[in-house]
Amino acid sequence: MTEPGKLSRRRLLGVVGAGAAVAGAGAAAGALTAQALSGDPVTTTSGAADAVPFHGRHQAGIITPAQDRMHFVALDVRTDDRAELVELLKDWTRAAERMTRGLEAKPDGAVGGLPEAAPADTGEALDLPASALTLTIGFGASLFDNRFGLADQLPPALAPLPAFPLDDLDPARSDGDICLQACANDPQVAVHAIRNLVRLGFGKVAVRWSQLGFGRTSSTSKTQATPRNLFGFKDGTRNLKAEEPDALAEHVWVGKADGPDWLVDGTYLVARRIRMHIEIWDRTPLAEQELIVGRTKGVGAPLGQVAEFDEPDLHVRGEGGIPVIAEDAHIRLASAEQLKGVRILRRGYNFTDGTDGLGHLDAGLFFVCFNKDSPTQFVPMQKALSSKDSMMEYLEHTGSGLFAVPPGVSENGHWGETLFHS
Amino acid sequence: MTEPGKLSRRRLLGVVGAGAAVAGAGAAAGALTAQALSGDPVTTTSGAADAVPFHGRHQAGIITPAQDRMHFVALDVRTDDRAELVELLKDWTRAAERMTRGLEAKPDGAVGGLPEAAPADTGEALDLPASALTLTIGFGASLFDNRFGLADQLPPALAPLPAFPLDDLDPARSDGDICLQACANDPQVAVHAIRNLVRLGFGKVAVRWSQLGFGRTSSTSKTQATPRNLFGFKDGTRNLKAEEPDALAEHVWVGKADGPDWLVDGTYLVARRIRMHIEIWDRTPLAEQELIVGRTKGVGAPLGQVAEFDEPDLHVRGEGGIPVIAEDAHIRLASAEQLKGVRILRRGYNFTDGTDGLGHLDAGLFFVCFNKDSPTQFVPMQKALSSKDSMMEYLEHTGSGLFAVPPGVSENGHWGETLFHS
Numbered sequence: 137m138t139e140p141g142k143l144s145r146r147r148l149l150g151v152v153g154a155g156a157a158v159a160g161a162g163a164a165a166g167a168l169t170a171q172a173l174s175g176d177p178v179t180t181t182s183g184a185a186d187a188v189p190f191h192g193r194h195q196a197g198i199i200t201p202a203q204d205r206m207h208f209v210a211l212d213v214r215t216d217d218r219a220e221l222v223e224l225l226k227d228w229t230r231a232a233e234r235m236t237r238g239l240e241a242k243p244d245g246a247v248g249g250l251p252e253a254a255p256a257d258t259g260e261a262l263d264l265p266a267s268a269l270t271l272t273i274g275f276g277a278s279l280f281d282n283r284f285g286l287a288d289q290l291p292p293a294l295a296p297l298p299a300f301p302l303d304d305l306d307p308a309r310s311d312g313d314i315c316l317q318a319c320a321n322d323p324q325v326a327v328h329a330i331r332n333l334v335r336l337g338f339g340k341v342a343v344r345w346s347q348l349g350f351g352r353t354s355s356t357s358k359t360q361a362t363p364r365n366l367f368g369f370k371d372g373t374r375n376l377k378a379e380e381p382d383a384l385a386e387h388v389w390v391g392k393a394d395g396p397d398w399l400v401d402g403t404y405l406v407a408r409r410i411r412m413h414i415e416i417w418d419r420t421p422l423a424e425q426e427l428i429v430g431r432t433k434g435v436g437a438p439l440g441q442v443a444e445f446d447e448p449d450l451h452v453r454g455e456g457g458i459p460v461i462a463e464d465a466h467i468r469l470a471s472a473e474q475l476k477g478v479r480i481l482r483r484g485y486n487f488t489d490g491t492d493g494l495g496h497l498d499a500g501l502f503f504v505c506f507n508k509d510s511p512t513q514f515v516p517m518q519k520a521l522s523s524k525d526s527m528m529e530y531l532e533h534t535g536s537g538l539f540a541v542p543p544g545v546s547e548n549g550h551w552g553e554t555l556f557h558s
Numbered sequence: 559m560t561e562p563g564k565l566s567r568r569r570l571l572g573v574v575g576a577g578a579a580v581a582g583a584g585a586a587a588g589a590l591t592a593q594a595l596s597g598d599p600v601t602t603t604s605g606a607a608d609a610v611p612f613h614g615r616h617q618a619g620i621i622t623p624a625q626d627r628m629h630f631v632a633l634d635v636r637t638d639d640r641a642e643l644v645e646l647l648k649d650w651t652r653a654a655e656r657m658t659r660g661l662e663a664k665p666d667g668a669v670g671g672l673p674e675a676a677p678a679d680t681g682e683a684l685d686l687p688a689s690a691l692t693l694t695i696g697f698g699a700s701l702f703d704n705r706f707g708l709a710d711q712l713p714p715a716l717a718p719l720p721a722f723p724l725d726d727l728d729p730a731r732s733d734g735d736i737c738l739q740a741c742a743n744d745p746q747v748a749v750h751a752i753r754n755l756v757r758l759g760f761g762k763v764a765v766r767w768s769q770l771g772f773g774r775t776s777s778t779s780k781t782q783a784t785p786r787n788l789f790g791f792k793d794g795t796r797n798l799k800a801e802e803p804d805a806l807a808e809h810v811w812v813g814k815a816d817g818p819d820w821l822v823d824g825t826y827l828v829a830r831r832i833r834m835h836i837e838i839w840d841r842t843p844l845a846e847q848e849l850i851v852g853r854t855k856g857v858g859a860p861l862g863q864v865a866e867f868d869e870p871d872l873h874v875r876g877e878g879g880i881p882v883i884a885e886d887a888h889i890r891l892a893s894a895e896q897l898k899g900v901r902i903l904r905r906g907y908n909f910t911d912g913t914d915g916l917g918h919l920d921a922g923l924f925f926v927c928f929n930k931d932s933p934t935q936f937v938p939m940q941k942a943l944s945s946k947d948s949m950m951e952y953l954e955h956t957g958s959g960l961f962a963v964p965p966g967v968s969e970n971g972h973w974g975e976t977l978f979h980s
Binding site: 205207209212246247249250251252253254255257258259260261262263308322323324327330331334335338342343344345346347348350351361364365366367368369414415418419420421422423425426432433434486488489490491493495496497499 | 744753783845912
């Protein structure tokens with residue numbers, strides 16, 4: 137009853153599938169071309185369907201030009217056995233490397249195995265190309281308790297985030313031992329990847345919370361146009377970009393001088409599920425919206441300037457000496473100028489999760505950022521925003537996570553290899 | 559602080575936006591070319607970014623080649639004033655027609671209005687093309703109570719669905735006075751459309767429930783490849799297709815002989831939120847999965863046949879006289895042969911809504927189908943499936959809705975015009 141011969145995603149790449157070739161123009165422009173890796177050659181298609189290299193000094197999915205869709209999951213580890221956890225990290229790495237190349241999670245996958253065995257891949261991405269899939273892992277502070285002998289490896293910068301004013305965090309949407317971020321230009325590819333990784337961890341990890349993001353809200357490459365968030369504004373114009381290696385070294389990548397050693401070339405991921413009260417925002421006058429943001433809504437120019445990428449001038453005053461970019465404007469409070477030079481790499485997604493039970497859509501921004509030292513970067517920025525930003529009236533932080541993101545995987549290495557020395 | 563001059567989505571169509579040109583190969587092949595409508599000419603882009611005509615004999619979004627993404631919302635009407643409801647239907651129609659052309663919900667939209675007024679469009683789709691957006695309205699039985707004088711217009715076929723074996727319906731995910739289905743090849747465009755329609759209804763309607771679908775699970779045109787559901791199987795191979803007008807007249811479109819008059823050229827939409835217990839399914843052997851479905855997992859051929867579109871032979875027996883397509887196989891129970899010729903037009907989407915709180919992903923199929931008489935089509939099919947289908951072990955119906963879908967809108971007409979005679 138099974139197919140004659142074996143069938144793999146790679147061999148099916150020529151087949152037109154469900155929403156197969158998603159060619160987001162922005163993503164296409166920035167998509168990396170596939171890199172020949174060991175084993176099967178990668179069949180490349182054009183643009184946003186391409187494969188993103190898995191191995192490297194840093195993990196992919198951080199400065200990779202932000203894909204259009206994401207599926208993020210936080211997991212609790214259910215085993216206390218360090219060896220079992222390391223084995224899982226190795227299994228995951230093999231599967232992740234394969235899936236980012238457009239292959240199934242395991243050889244023989246969905247239909248190539250024995251009929252009397254459960255398939256090694258769940259199959260819903262069988263006909264779909266790599267779609268620029270990236271898989272990125274992070275470790276939460278709770279992984280460094282007494283279960284796995286990691287207590288002395290806990291980075292000080294992984295200390296819990298402080299409570300911010302107006303936080304309304306749901307523990308069921310916060311924290312976790314491990315996070316996995318899947319980004320792709322086809323949501324079915326991202327969901328397939330997370331599902332198969334979770335499946336590989338059956339009995340060893342359990343899903344704590346997850347989040348689907350339907351549209352990116354940041355650019356991480358100068359080749360990408362700036363997308364809009366659900367307030368209708370371009371978001372992330374001044375974001376750090378892949379083309380700024382010096383700034384990335386300064387603000388994102390953990391260096392040898394920063395430590396700990398196992399995290400060198402890694403970074404920290406901060407996730408914040410931010411419910412946006414869009415109904416209230418939508419009743420706010422355009423001029424007030426622009427004052428709150430500090431930019432025009434149309435082209436996204438800083439107030440007082442003309443074009444999106446014009447530098448904001450925080451000192452210009454208008455009639456009556458009132459600053460053109462208000463003292464409590466979002467872009468002022470989040471600016472490096474106001475924060476002693478602090479910058480972060482944002483990589484968030486719009487979400488909508490149904491209804492809040494009160495007649496409104498439960499929608500907002502799944503904020504994700506990467507920085508090399510949250511206590512001196514994300515934390516002061518969020519403190520300033522949560523206490524002074526007039527936008528806070530329309531926002532509600534409902535989930536939070538902080539994860540240490542290890543460096544990229546060496547050839548034949550595995551996720552977490554520098555932490556577990558194995 | 560606002561832009562000089564007006565800015566419209568149409569004028570921005572050349573701009574590369576966030577995931578702007580989503581060119582799903584399957585959808586592209588089947589996308590309808592934009593039709594010149596009254597007013598502004600439509601700027602067309604290629605493939606899946608195109609506009610789908612809004613006006614016509616039937617509403618769009620039914621036999622339109624299924625787009626890649628959907629946002630579905632069910633609403634409760636909060637006003638008791640018939641005239642106010644009709645006014646809303648007119649407002650909605652104007653906005654829907656504009657948005658399906660890639661324009662903003664209202665002229666002057668997000669940034670062209672007065673600075674001291676709330677913008678007329680929420681703006682997050684400003685830079686995005688039409689993306690084959692369709693908007694489809696349906697009326698639930700509860701709309702025909704005593705509030706709006708519609709009691710004598712209630713179609714008998716809109717009677718509540720019976721309780722099916724194993725139903726586990728959540729009232730908070732079921733029913734509603736009105737449903738709006740937005741389908742598009744870019745989820746941001748679909749979400750923008752629903753949000754702006756909900757906004758236009760502020761104070762008159764409230765969101766009862768909503769569902770985001772990330773990947774289509776059916777083809778509605780012979781130009782499309784068959785997509786896969788979260789069981790990893792091709793779904794909807796034998797679906798009704800846009801290219802079969804006689805079959806659509808027989809099974810989907812309400813005819814003059816069927817009545818009621820106001821619903822002629824309309825149809826009925828059945829929505830079922832089906833949670834799929836994917837973790838259990840994933841542990842099932844391949845051969846058993848294929849027996850349950852009645853098709854091979856790889857190419858999707860009916861068991862006993864070679865290719866996907868081979869006709870299933872329900873009579874073939876194998877060793878020991880056992881039917882090759884089992885008596886309780888999904889495709890046998892759902893087949894027209896088994897159901898006295900009954901067929902339906904399926905148009906469902908995969909979903910994942912986070913976590914179930916028990917360590918599993920809350921994922922499944924948002925089943926949507928269209929038929930001309932649910933009591934003799936969907937109901938007997940679902941009765942057979944829910945009582946005999948061995949797949950039911952892996953499924954849980956958690957939401958349900960039945961809506962009468964009025965015919966298409968005439969030029970200068972509005973949604974529901976035949977029902978409200980206005």
